[in-house]
Amino acid sequence: MSSVNGVSGGQMGGGGGGQAAASLWERVRAATPSRVGLGRRGDSLPTSALLDLREAHAVARDAIHLPLDVERLRAEAMACPELAGLGEPLLVRSRAIDRSAYLRRPDLGRRLDLACRIGEVFPGSASSGSASSGTESRGSGSSAADSSGSESSGSEFSDGDAGAGASLPGLAIVIADGLSTAAVAAHGVPMAQALVAELSADFRLAPLTIAGQARVAIGDEIGAALGVDEVIVLIGERPGLSVSDSLGGYLTHSPQVGRRDSERNCVSNIRPGGLSYRVAAATLARLARGAMELGRSGVTLKDTGGQIETMSRAELPPA
Amino acid sequence: MRYSGLAGGHRYSFDSLAVLMGAATPARSGDELAGCAAASAAERAAAQRALAEVPLGRFLDEDVIDRDTDDVTRLILAGHDPKAFEPVSTMSVGQFRDWLLSVSARPDGAAVLAALKWGLTPEMVAAVSKLMTVGDMIAVSSAIDVVTSFRSTVGLPGTLATRLQPNDPTDDPAGVAAVCIDGLLMGSGDAVVGVNPASDNPRTVHQLLDLLDEIRTGAQIPTQTCVLTHVTTTIDLIEAGAPVDLVFQSIAGTQAANEGFGVTIEMLREAEQAAHELHRGTVGDNVMYFETGQGSALSADAHHGVGGVPVDQQTLEARAYGLAREFSPLILNTVVGFIGPEYLYDGRQIIRAGIEDNFCGRLLGVPMGVDVCYTNHAEADADDMSTLLTLLVAARTGYVICVPGTDDIMLGYQSLSFHDVLTARRVAGLRPAPEFDAWLSQVGLLDESGRVRESVTPASLSALAARSLAA
Numbered sequence: 111m112s113s114v115n116g117v118s119g120g121q122m123g124g125g126g127g128g129q130a131a132a133s134l135w136e137r138v139r140a141a142t143p144s145r146v147g148l149g150r151r152g153d154s155l156p157t158s159a160l161l162d163l164r165e166a167h168a169v170a171r172d173a174i175h176l177p178l179d180v181e182r183l184r185a186e187a188m189a190c191p192e193l194a195g196l197g198e199p200l201l202v203r204s205r206a207i208d209r210s211a212y213l214r215r216p217d218l219g220r221r222l223d224l225a226c227r228i229g230e231v232f233p234g235s236a237s238s239g240s241a242s243s244g245t246e247s248r249g250s251g252s253s254a255a256d257s258s259g260s261e262s263s264g265s266e267f268s269d270g271d272a273g274a275g276a277s278l279p280g281l282a283i284v285i286a287d288g289l290s291t292a293a294v295a296a297h298g299v300p301m302a303q304a305l306v307a308e309l310s311a312d313f314r315l316a317p318l319t320i321a322g323q324a325r326v327a328i329g330d331e332i333g334a335a336l337g338v339d340e341v342i343v344l345i346g347e348r349p350g351l352s353v354s355d356s357l358g359g360y361l362t363h364s365p366q367v368g369r370r371d372s373e374r375n376c377v378s379n380i381r382p383g384g385l386s387y388r389v390a391a392a393t394l395a396r397l398a399r400g401a402m403e404l405g406r407s408g409v410t411l412k413d414t415g416g417q418i419e420t421m422s423r424a425e426l427p428p429a
Numbered sequence: 430m431r432y433s434g435l436a437g438g439h440r441y442s443f444d445s446l447a448v449l450m451g452a453a454t455p456a457r458s459g460d461e462l463a464g465c466a467a468a469s470a471a472e473r474a475a476a477q478r479a480l481a482e483v484p485l486g487r488f489l490d491e492d493v494i495d496r497d498t499d500d501v502t503r504l505i506l507a508g509h510d511p512k513a514f515e516p517v518s519t520m521s522v523g524q525f526r527d528w529l530l531s532v533s534a535r536p537d538g539a540a541v542l543a544a545l546k547w548g549l550t551p552e553m554v555a556a557v558s559k560l561m562t563v564g565d566m567i568a569v570s571s572a573i574d575v576v577t578s579f580r581s582t583v584g585l586p587g588t589l590a591t592r593l594q595p596n597d598p599t600d601d602p603a604g605v606a607a608v609c610i611d612g613l614l615m616g617s618g619d620a621v622v623g624v625n626p627a628s629d630n631p632r633t634v635h636q637l638l639d640l641l642d643e644i645r646t647g648a649q650i651p652t653q654t655c656v657l658t659h660v661t662t663t664i665d666l667i668e669a670g671a672p673v674d675l676v677f678q679s680i681a682g683t684q685a686a687n688e689g690f691g692v693t694i695e696m697l698r699e700a701e702q703a704a705h706e707l708h709r710g711t712v713g714d715n716v717m718y719f720e721t722g723q724g725s726a727l728s729a730d731a732h733h734g735v736g737g738v739p740v741d742q743q744t745l746e747a748r749a750y751g752l753a754r755e756f757s758p759l760i761l762n763t764v765v766g767f768i769g770p771e772y773l774y775d776g777r778q779i780i781r782a783g784i785e786d787n788f789c790g791r792l793l794g795v796p797m798g799v800d801v802c803y804t805n806h807a808e809a810d811a812d813d814m815s816t817l818l819t820l821l822v823a824a825r826t827g828y829v830i831c832v833p834g835t836d837d838i839m840l841g842y843q844s845l846s847f848h849d850v851l852t853a854r855r856v857a858g859l860r861p862a863p864e865f866d867a868w869l870s871q872v873g874l875l876d877e878s879g880r881v882r883e884s885v886t887p888a889s890l891s892a893l894a895a896r897s898l899a900a
Contacts, residue, residue, distance in 0.1 A: 130891070131886055134610075134891060134894050137898040138610055138898065140899065141604055141607035141898045142597065142601075142603070142608055142833075143838055144595075144597075144608050144832070144836065145834025145835075146607055146608060146610075148834050148848075150848065153855055153880075154848050154851075154852055155846065167810065170805040171805060174805060214458045214461065214770060215771065217462070348805065349806075350805065350838070354805075
């Protein structure tokens with residue numbers, strides 16, 4: 111190829127070019143995970159690059175739309191001794207009746223379906239629990255009436271030592287499908303397991319809750335109903351083209367309906383190849399302990415021991 | 430004031446202009462979420478009939494967002510030019526639609542519409558768009574000239590410019606440089622080379638500004654660069670001597686939503702003045718870059734109008750353009766499909782919104798561009814983006830955003846590829862911004878027909894690779 115005006119020849123997209131150009135494209139591709147140097151057919155993408163994009167979009171779409179297999183997740187949790195020790199998982203769903211409603215109405219995904227009633231696990235704990243009755247005012251005795259036996263089992267969930275455990279703060283772990291059922295199916299249970307290992311010395315842990323068509327804020331209502339001091343929501347993050355199974359973890363202190371996103375702390379990109387379960391769990395546990403000391407979670411709570419992101423103003427929450 | 434309209438044998442009434450505007454808006458998920466959408470298709474049709482009867486002058490008397498509590502409304506009203514308004518001052522919204530379509534078909538359409546822009550308020554423009562089809566809006570948008578410049582000129586007839594968006598998940602300089610090389614070799618970057626930083630840390634932003642400036646000066650590219658961080662950070666960095674071409678800020682159509690972004694009108698004035706004083710432009714001095722998007726006010730719970738009623742997202746978006754034009758921006762783009770399906774549910778809604786935004790902005794004299802984009806949780810795909818790009822080219826949008834292979838790995842959404850714009854320019858017979866076009870030609874990247882060559886690397890970009898990328 112000829113050289114014009116200081117231009118050197120080279121085939122874009124690999125194959126057949128001069129050595130300098132080939133090495134340029136090798137270096138460009140090595141410098142970024144972006145889809146650079148794809149080559150051209152006319153002015154358009156080569157077939158292989160187009161099919162790669164379609165595949166990535168398809169995988170992301172499936173991660174969002176394939177339904178969460180709640181029964182399988184429950185069974186998986188029960189097969190895990192740490193999680194089985196917390197008792198039978200609570201299965202709940204939001205007020206969004208299906209995926210379309212979930213995507214259109216974030217407000218519905220933040221609230222528990224009225225049919226899903228959770229009783230207090232820790233009556234008398236610092237934050238006074240309330241029934242999951244939404245905005246309607248119900249009798250003050252409703253939470254106890256709805257506890258369906260969980261009151262007596264509360265001590266069973268306190269890490270095996272009822273006497274010592276009773277003085278510990280209560281914490282609930284919620285696995286919510288969010289925008290990636292694939293992330294929850296792949297990482298929900300092992301991440302919850304890693305969290306239990308990090309938290310059980312310092313907290314009385316409520317039974318695991320599994321929430322369908324749920325956004326982060328559903329943890330506020332669940333946490334309030336369980337009467338816990340803190341809630342950690344593990345939730346599927348919005349799939350991108352390159353990663354569709356990333357899990358986020360959100361800590362909220364003193365959960366109650368109406369908490370703002372700025373009152374939470376977030377650890378994102380939990381997945382193999384991203385943030386490992388162990389590091390994510392250790393970080394969330396540090397935050398949970400820090401929030402107990404500070405008396406609140408959110409932008410004023412900083413983690414100095416690891417990777418922490420509080421939600422920035424410009425950033426939309428992943429779910 | 431109370432309005433009413435007939436449809437399907439029923440009379441529907443609407444308590445205020447704000448309520449009427451919401452009910453008259455073509456269906457979209459964000460208005461349903463906000464609670465201002467028509468309850469039925471017939472109610473929407475009735476609202477559009479009622480809106481068509483509203484005199485344009487009414488918009489100067491009845492606020493959608495209360496002027497007593499909202500500085501954007503006050504700015505809009507203060508900027509209204511009664512003399513420019515005169516040609517249309519006695520028209521209703523429906524008559525205004527007819528007039529716009531007639532004028533746009535005339536040879537002097539561009540001049541007539543340019544003279545009108547300060548006579549129109551965003552609410553008038555939003556109202557007329559609600560009565561229009563996509564085709565109507567293209568007919569009018571394409572008759573309007575909006576031309577701005579800094580080192581390149583954006584918006585000239587026969588051109589389509591691009592923002593090259595070399596985002597990197599870790600703000601890695603080599604990653605940013607690699608995407609710049611990829612994009613420049615495909616003729617992209619004539620409106621701006623603009624990075625969304627992953628970090629808001631001023632040091633990181635400063636490093637990225639230095640990197641982009643070094644790329645631009647090293648290859649002598651007649652364009653402008655930008656790191657899209659908060660306006661206050663940019664003001665500080667200007668004081669610190671960073672090479673700032675354009676000041677970026679996300680803005681919205683209400684004072685409360687702008688407060689959510691942490692921005693005030695005063696801050697924007699300060700930033701514009703600080704950037705002007707740097708005198709970095711060569712062919713022009715438009716120094717501001719804004720991004721907007723339908724739904725941004727709602728997402729900040731800052732979408733309430735007179736009487737506390739929710740206001741439709743398209744009217745609020747047009748008001749953001751009313752704010753923007755006070756600062757003579759070089760470019761403004763709506764991030765139309767970015768904000769998610771709770772605001773624009775599917776490809777159909779995204780496409781209509783993109784055409785509306787381009788129309789409203791251009792009619793108000795704003796140098797519009799569009800981030801033609803979608804997220805994976807929207808009911809949209811690359812076909813919808815091809816459609817929207819093709820329509821926007823017909824509607825003469827000034828520029829679009831481009832990333833490698835449609836995949837923005839930092840923001841996790843899909844925009845247009847560099848390839849998409851090569852195709853759009855060739856099919857429509859459009860060229861890049863003239864200064865950039867001349868540069869592409871000078872470095873040997875254009876063939877005789879003006880098409881970007883496939884297999885050449887200018888020495889300046891080889892040198893950039895040698896400096897910035899590991900061997």
